[in-house]
Amino acid sequence: MNFLPTDEQRLAVEGFNRFLETKLQPIVRRYQPDKLIEKERMLEIFQLMLPYGMGGNGIIAEKHGGMGMPWLTYALMYEQLARVSGDVAISLLIQQLGAYSLEVCSNDAMRDKYLPRMLRAEIIACSGISEPGVGSNVAEVTCRAKKDGDLYVVTGEKTWISNGHYSDFCMVIVRTSDDGAKGLSMILVDRAEHGYDSRNIDKLGLNSTSTAQLFFDGVRVPAANMLIAPGAGLKNTLVLFEKARPMVGLTSVGIAQAALDKAVAYAKERRQHGKPIGAHQLIQGMLAEAAIELDAAKLLVYRAFNLIDHGVRCEVESAMAKCYATEIAVDVASKAVQIHGGNGITKDFGVELLFRNARMMTIPDGTTEIQKLIIGRALTGLNAFS
Template identity: 35%
Template sequence: MPASRLLPSDEAVDLIALVRDLATNELGPLVARAEREEEFPREVFRLLGRTGLLGLPYPEEYGGGGLPYEVYLQVLEEIGSVWASVGVGVSVHALSCFGLATAGTDEQRRRWLPAMLGGELLGAYCLSEPHAGSDPAAMTTRARRDGDEYVITGAKAWTTHGGHADFYKVMARTGDGRNDISCFLVDADSDGLFADPPEQKMGLTGSATATMRFDDVRVPADRLLGAEGDGLKIALAGLDAGRLGIAAVATGLAQGALDHAIAYARSRETFGARIIDHQGLAFVLADMEAAVESARATMLHAARLKDQGLPYGREASVAKLVATDNAMRVTTDAVQVLGGYGYTRDFPVERYMREAKVMQIFEGTNQIQRLVIGRSLDRGDAGRLARVTD
């Protein structure tokens, strides 16, 4: 039973219905084989681009959908409920466009953003390094100015779409201070840029994750986003939005697992009754439903703050923490509901369980989210009052 939704407009209702149909009928038949064979679904992203789903939260003047995050995240949720690798990919692509959309000049946005939002160009985001994951200010990748170019040297780990993207949003050090980091758009076909073999992951096997190597990669100076030294600010602002994207995909993943568990519990009989009629099993499903609904509520609360232009960093961390921890619990319970069948690849719940684990790790581990939340509470950031505006 798909999620019930309260949406802000008739257009949003129609959009969610379209996405639900596309995910079920277009993506659903492709998932099992692509994940089994670790096949990157590039054509799926082109399809999503053609249907306008890659640029939903960005301005219409650049080819985006101009939609509020409240709606965009529920689109991600619907995709994630069927194919988490693609849901994560859409979120990462949006994050890859964030620096250009928010810190680029008007000329830079006109030049590059329409092709990105239209799906012609697929993006990747290069922030983490092998020794600097949760501490991006400790990065060592450098960008040295050389006339009208920058020369980038270093390595970026855990790059989603690594080796498949058409452009990379790259954070690199341009000075010796801890925060002297700048943001660049780098073409995938740049000389000296190459990907290591993809990581062999527990889940999200249809999503390529690789270390990107920058061996004196020359980047035109007009590919700098914002001013030198703005990179960490751009990165951290983008991560708040990215955390909401992961919260949405995790909520969708949990919803998908719950839907499969309910369908199985309705059809499977033991001791002369459907297993959903046994109170012990029904209580497990009830707890799963409560976990999914609470995750959705925290995610949408943060999204509505963002849509009103209010601070939402703490709430984004809460949403990411709650949604991903709940997804891990819900998918584990879904496997338990199916019993032995849940442990086989005949049913997708074992894949959902494997995919849920990484949701607790990327876009800042859940330990980092707790750190962010705790510091926010110490500063007294909570307790704002605001009126909802049209």
């Protein structure tokens, strides 16, 4: 087992870090702490990151116009993006997984129509799963797609949709029959061609990226836009979660790293009782605990991506990575606030924003509690979901 990055990975991360510090950081600072990055600016950011494989093109196969990166290499670079801007990282996560969903779907026409434009960062995607009454249990989705000749009529509401307010299209999990989990599919709804409305949601953190409610009011969509055959929607969604969950965990790792970096710098600079506060044992203990948690989270996340690269199903490992990384990020960011003392609860030092952003991450793509149930089911063979 090799814990060292390859020379190629190291050089890729170093080059991307230079870009982040010189190009991206000045842009995102204008939007901190809570100003929404406009769609045009987000697309501009994606376009700037394309040469590094970080504009939605990274993991897409070369034959489809992408760079064909291994997932782990992509993850090492994405971690650095999340360290600089959790908001941009989340938006890219949705964009990249949207491109991946198009790449692996069985609908060649939809792939050929939308994927090239995504890989040029000309349009923004979102994925519509959660609903006002449906969160962790995807099998209970109620958004309906009713067949009407060569069309499907889509009616329903989605919520907590990342990239939703400025999305050009949404890949919507819909119910095509009342046959429980077997009645789900995924259809692509184009905002300009078919029409849907959205409302941005103000949140605790990560307000520089869009999270929205989407409204589908009898939207008529060609049957040719069905990405997943009726009945296969749940299975495909759960497989996609195996890749999304360690990405969410990695976002938390980046946020936690930023918080720890700020805490270490402040502990070396701030003086009390005649010496830097970092020379006091209790402060060093807090920093050490944060560093241990952060390294453990990284290893769990890296393991999940290594398994993905080797084509190994990793539902449990992805759940562990997401569960642990998102929870320790809250703890690390909380320690950073505490080390900053009174300055930590102001908006001037940035750690309160990192704490709010970290707290956001324990919820999406299955809460901490859902991840524990997945792990518990694997350990006991007993299903707490039914």
